[in-house]
Amino acid sequence: xxxxxxxxxxxxxxxxxxxxxxxxxxxxxxxxxxxxxxxxxxxxxxxxxxxxxxxxxxxxxxxxxxxxxxxxxxxxxxxxxxxxxxxxxxxxxxxxxxx
Amino acid sequence: xxxxxxxxxxxxxxxxxxxxxxxxxxxxxxxxxxxxxxxxxxxxxxxxxxxxxxxxxxxxxxxxxxxxxxxxxxxxxxxxxxxxxxxxxxxxxxxxxxx
DNA sequence: TCTTCTCACTTTGTGATGCAAAGTTAAACC
DNA sequence: GGTTTAACTTTGCATCACAAAGTGAGAAGA
Numbered sequence: 001x002x003x004x005x006x007x008x009x010x011x012x013x014x015x016x017x018x019x020x021x022x023x024x025x026x027x028x029x030x031x032x033x034x035x036x037x038x039x040x041x042x043x044x045x046x047x048x049x050x051x052x053x054x055x056x057x058x059x060x061x062x063x064x065x066x067x068x069x070x071x072x073x074x075x076x077x078x079x080x081x082x083x084x085x086x087x088x089x090x091x092x093x094x095x096x097x098x099x
Numbered sequence: 100x101x102x103x104x105x106x107x108x109x110x111x112x113x114x115x116x117x118x119x120x121x122x123x124x125x126x127x128x129x130x131x132x133x134x135x136x137x138x139x140x141x142x143x144x145x146x147x148x149x150x151x152x153x154x155x156x157x158x159x160x161x162x163x164x165x166x167x168x169x170x171x172x173x174x175x176x177x178x179x180x181x182x183x184x185x186x187x188x189x190x191x192x193x194x195x196x197x198x
Numbered sequence: 199t200c201t202t203c204t205c206a207c208t209t210t211g212t213g214a215t216g217c218a219a220a221g222t223t224a225a226a227c228c
Numbered sequence: 229g230g231t232t233t234a235a236c237t238t239t240g241c242a243t244c245a246c247a248a249a250g251t252g253a254g255a256a257g258a
Contacts, residue, residue, distance in 0.1 A: 006112055013105055014245080020198055034206065044207055046246055053244095068253025069205040089198055092191060099119055099188055111216080133235065143236055145217060152215095167224025168234040202257075209250070214243105221238065228231080 005091045007084055009057050014042060015050050019085050022060060022077040030063070030074035051075060059084055104190045106183060108156050113141060114149050118184050121159065121176040129162070129173035150174060158183055 010016055017040045025031060037047050054060040059081030064073040077085075109115055116139045124130060136146050153159040158180030163172045176184075 008112075011110075011112070012245080013107075013110070016194075020194075023198065037207095043247065045209080045248075048208065049245075064207090066206095066253095068251090069207090070254060071206060071252090073207075085198075089195060092195060095115075095119075096188060096191060096195075099122065099184075113216080136236095142218065144219080144238080147237065148216080163236090165224095165235095167222090168236090169225055170223090170235060172236070200258090202255100204255075205253090207251090209248105211248080212246090214245085216243085217241090219238105219240085222236085224234090226231100226233075228229100 005087075006095075007088050007091075009053060009059070010084060010088045012050070014040070014046065015054060016088075018047075018050060018054065019059065019077065019081065022075060023082060023085055025077070028076065030076040033062075033073040033075060036075060054081065057081075057084075104186075105194075106187050106190075108152060108158070109183060109187045111149070113139070113145065114153060115187075117146075117149060117153065118158065118176065118180065121174060122181060122184055124176070127175065129175040132161075132172035132174060135174055153180065156180075156183075 010019055018036065021036060021039055022031060033044075033047070033051075037044055040047075042050070051060060051062055055062055058078055060075055061078050062073055062075045064071055066072055109118055117135065120135060120138055121130060132143075132146070132150075136143055139146075141149070150159060150161055154161055157177055159174055160177050161172055161174045163170055165171055
């Protein structure tokens with residue numbers, strides 16, 4: 001019954017998918033915005049807003065190079081984000097054990 | 100990566116706690132509104148609105164007897180609700196396996 | 199070279215949602 | 229008979245997730 005410990009920032013399915021996708025990469029690797037978008041099937045508008053929340057929390061880091069159509073944004077999970085995801089999954093596992 | 104299968108009705112932590120608490124009861128047993136409220140620490144206003152959503156979905160059944168301060172409302176998980184919770188936990192387990 | 203197209207995001211708009219505070223109803227107590 | 233208490237109910241609001249429309253710049257075509 002540790003549902004109260006579930007980090008609400010990560011709990012939203014769309015953001016959980018973002019975190020999970022980024023966590024699957026080797027440490028330090030960055031994923032392109034457009035690639036992340038197609039992998040988790042979100043509109044760019046939704047993706048960028050979710051990413052901003054995660055970035056504000058320090059869970060991901062995004063970097064944009066270039067401008068206009070030549071621009072490319074890449075995303076990576078911070079170590080803080082990785083820890084937060086681990087806490088979240090631990091909480092989930094604990095919750096499942098209680099059922 | 101089955102996050103899209105997570106029933107959003109159950110996914111909300113407060114409602115997940117409600118479902119989990121009711122699921123812990125022997126089949127068919129009913130729990131008093133006030134008892135449920137104190138067990139999961141929700142204001143009565145929040146509890147009733149969450150219960151209504153679960154009831155609209157057919158996941159719980161609530162029954163009120165008496166009126167005014169003498170009234171007592173009891174809640175129970177429907178078999179549909181139990182199945183839905185199982186699907187949800189299965190989806191969660193699948194998701195955790197993918198991490 | 200001027201216009202249209204495409205790419206890669208961004209911003210804006212909106213309906214739904216979860217939470218908290220205030221309200222209602224009726225029995226019990228003084 | 230006025231106040232308190234118990235057990236919900238209703239209302240109000242701030243936030244949020246999603247979708248749709250918008251922006252900026254290079255590429256392609258006339």
